[in-house]
Amino acid sequence: MKSAPSSSTEDYVKVIYSFTEWQDKPITSSQLAARLGVANSSVSEMVRKLKDQGLVDHQPYGAVRLTDAGRELALRMVRRHRLLETFLVNELGYRWDEVHDEAEHLEHAVSDLFVERLAAKLGHPGRDPHGDPIPSASGAVERPDAHRLSELDAGHEGRITRISDDNPDLLRYLATEHIALDSDVVVVRRKPFGGPLVVRIREGGAERDFDVADEVADSLWVESGRPHAGCTLGQ
Template sequence: MQSTAAEDYVKAIYHHTEWQPEPVTPSQLATRLGLANSTVTEMVKKLAAAGLVHHRPYGAIELTSEGAALAVRQVRRHRVVETWLVERHGYDWDEVHDEAEILEHALSDRLLDSIARSLGDPVRDPHGDPIPAADGTVVRPDAVLLADAAVGHAGAVVRISDSDPAMLRFLADAGIALDASLEVLGQKPYSGSIQVRTDAGTVDLGPQVAQAVWLSA
């Protein structure tokens, strides 16, 4: 089963567990894909029949080894394309996701590998997500979510979720990008914000941002 839909589904399942351990539920998958629960349920049944996922009724969805291999292949394609668009075509990091969603299905393996070589075989995309190697190897940085970082924790930004383009623009304006140095100065429990020090000064970051930024551990 190698349809575009199957590739998108296994990639979404992979994304859910890439930076946290809890498996995805059908309703969470439906939300991530922007589809009705019934549509997702039917597709998950097809994926299970094709040997790409494990799923029991009302339970979580997990990739099989075959499903994981397909997901890693698609993740590599998507992230190489995002990197290519930023580095060679002048796209900003908040503009590449939708373009990559289209192009990742259209490029041949030969062209994809040629693009990767021309970029120096990058190991991360513009948002810090690891780019799997051609053999499927994935090297993920040791990182801590900003929301979980203790007061006084200082580190470099190693990953920023690309799920919200507006947030990426906000962070860029605040001088928070990959490899930027951050120090957690304090938490404001009643407002839910976290105050951090950057190279440009201090800034208060809300809960949504704190759940989207990872620092070196």
């Protein structure tokens, strides 16, 4: 009988998948080490093991890419993680900046049966509290056609559909400013001399302008389209 993958294996394939989920550029060994908080030598050894297991493709000094088997395992782990995050927010009252680390611990302990019961309990949600799509049990992913706010030109209108959860401090900051998923947004202009991006947030007919620093603009993903009235702000 084939042994179950280790928690380290599960963590590695999940990070590799997550890095490339919203961009085409593959992850390098050094980037993988930085995201996992481990030494480059540890990553090199683990990548060799993953390659031997048929989970990644990797050539010396090249990028690390998931094989079909690696992607299948990664999607299973991503599904677990994001369902757990959703459960923690919706059912246990966690804030959206608290759930990532908690889900990291829980995802290795729960069974496939538990995950499917959890999905049913939550009504089979399509996204987690940060807007990341939750893969289906079969591995299908419905990702919105969204782009980073920092990449959009003045006059662009849309809806915030994903907020990166890499930085809990940034999530707390956005919550205090009442900027959340489904916030309607219009790009007004870029202030001169490398200044911040000015965006307009619309809420139920009211509008307010907001200066967005580059780090924040890089963390917000906008789905194009004319904003709708009556959106709900805050988390």
